[in-house]
Amino acid sequence: MRFKHVFSIIGPVMVGPSSSHTAGAARIGRVSRQMLGCSPEEAVITLYGSFAETYSGHGTDLAIIGGLLDFDTDDARIPEAFAEAERLGMKYDIRVGTGIMPHPNFAEITVKGGGREATVQGASIGGGNIEIHSINGFDAGCTGNYPTLVIAHHDQVGVVAAITNTVSAAGLNIGFMNVARKARSGDAMTVIEGDRVPSGELVEALRRLTSIENVSIIDVR
Amino acid sequence: MRFRTLSELESLCRNESLTIAELMIAEQARETDEPAEAVIRQMSGYYQVMKEAVSKGLAAGTQSRSGITGGDAHRVNEYVLAGEPSVGEWAGKALAYALSVSEVNASMGRIVATPTAGSCGIIPGVFVSSQERFGWSDEKLVQGLFAAGAIGYVIANNSFISGAEGGCQAEVGSAIGMAAGALVELRGGTPAQAVHAVGIALKNTLGLICDPVAGLVEVPCIIRNGLGAVNALAAADMALAGVRSVIPSDEVIGVMYEVGAKMPMEHRETALGGLAATPTGLKLTEQLKRMKK
Known part of the structure; x- marks a missing residue:
């Protein structure tokens, strides 16, 4: 839809x-x-x-x-x-x-x-x-209909799990999610459309994870 | 949302004894996890913007940024007030009010996209004139906007609502279907009758191309909004009288998709064909280019 x-x-x-x-x-x-x-x-x-x-x-x-x-x-x-x-x-x-x-x-x-x-x-x-x-340069596949986390990271085992665990621990429900990479073991990006605006603490917690390059928030509702 | 088609929408309403508006409010509140009051408050704000746009555009001085259009809402309104319009007083008012909102849009004024800015006059034209005629409260009209939104949601997800994708049938056509269905519900018709009104209305705009002169949302968009409001009243009347859309409304929406997908690029909001490419359309485009320099 x-x-x-x-x-x-x-x-x-x-x-x-x-x-x-x-x-x-x-x-x-x-x-x-x-x-x-x-x-x-x-x-x-x-x-x-x-x-x-x-x-x-x-x-x-x-x-x-x-x-x-x-x-x-x-x-x-x-x-x-x-x-x-x-x-x-x-x-x-x-x-x-x-x-x-x-x-x-x-x-x-x-x-x-x-x-x-x-x-x-x-x-x-x-x-x-x-x-x-x-x-x-990464496929994003998001709509701006929801507060969106855009996380640049490295493509390696466990990064996406660490991201979703951190998001889950903050009590934020994930509505839609897209993971893209440019090359194996290279740069990657995870885009998460959630049900409310991510808190400052959540953004900080995500930034502290290993292999995370950058975290941005899109909110144009 | 629990519905993808108009027939699903209609059967949900029937099984749960809800109006289309009531169902849409509940679905929306669940989707955004907000109380129904918050959702209704947001829509009430939108209705106020629509009413402001109607009154703003009826003033004599409205002029588009290009200077090609403006003042027609005022002209039509004066004519309706002064005499005996052939379509009758109330259809005349719906016509004037729809023109008004579209002219405000062309002047880069504030409007609500319903479902788009190119078609932003039709729902306010039908709603504000009907409110005056029947003495309805704002709250009732806000319910009507949810009914219109539910219908538009189905059209948008099964076909298109942008001229660049599917031509004017997707914008003005969708708005007429939404306004017609909502008006049926506002006047006490059943969800089934409202759904028939959508099909009746959409059949009359299938194939309508998007051919704005100089790429501006003015010619022919403003006039199509005015006539669209009158068509919506007529489609609602047919459905309330018991006329059925023999081809079910969901199938008509499917035809809109089929026709839009096959429409040449020149007729999908590129201003390269249709009225935009007539000798006069091209002349106006040239004049505007010179003015800019």
Whole structure:
């Protein structure tokens, strides 16, 4: 089931004009910011398919920049997002990509800031709902419908068990989970969609586990 | 959610003696592990946004960001108030209110996606005009939004709700089906009648392409929202009169999927075909490009 509940059909509250090209785009931008973990200093945004053909009329560019500035879908500042980005010194480059992508409304966003970098690929599937296809090159398969833990780690025996044990000890129920690796015994990523926002203690406990590189939280509900 | 199809939704309601709205509220509360009151409170907030958008767009000055559209909701509303609209006063109001919310959307104003922004006028148009007509409370209309949401949930998961995936039938078509089914329930019809209204409505929008001029959610989207609201009233009336959807509504949703999956890319929100690619559509696109420079 791609759409999980009633508020993914009635909602979100948003500024127009398009739920997929404006609200969904803002959410993909916001996910990218949350993966970076701070306000981006630079962003490269590549738009594909219907996003690429019609972004200007729909304010897709404004919405993604708005998301990168942490604006929610109904933030009245979205139409002024370029000016706001300039004021905050955020550089951005909006490009049009070619090629076959997994969905007609598709964007790739690379953000840099605080000495870090993150790349997110996402699709906007209608009504403001999104699918995050990849994060930093790993298949992600999450929706932004739930508070989401994104854990970068090494691919080795017992890491996923240690993660789920720690999550379970914190009393957090796992709704959906995706594990991906780039190569055997190489870098891996576990994405967990849970039923509530992970506490600071849980994030710290996960960071203390061996073989864990980084822990981020996505919350764009 | 315990239902994947409209027929499952209808039989759950029948077996448990619940309205579609009551069932949806209980299912939603379980899904997000919140009390029913919290879920209802969130939806009440959404209904207020819809009502604000209706009144905002009826004011004379509404203009889209591009300047191509605006003011039609005001025009139609004045015309309805002044005389004898052929569709009657109340369908005339549903028409004006739906246009109004869509115009607010085109001006980058605040709306609720129902199920999308491109189709955000239809449910408020039907709901707010019916509220005025029948003197219903906000609480009743909020129940109606849950019924509409349950119907949309089934359509979205078995077909599409975005123009880029399935054309305008997926956006405006879905919204008309949702509004029609919800209106049947609001007027005291059974869940079975509500489900028939969905099928009746959807049959009339199968194949509708998404062809926005210059890629803007304006032409023809705003007009389709206005006419969509009137269609929803008619589909609800047919179902309440006892008309059945001979092809079951779930099968009609399956046809929407089949047609959308085969729709050429030019007719799925890329602005490369349909009305967007007419001589006038192209001329408007060029004018806007020049304005930007």
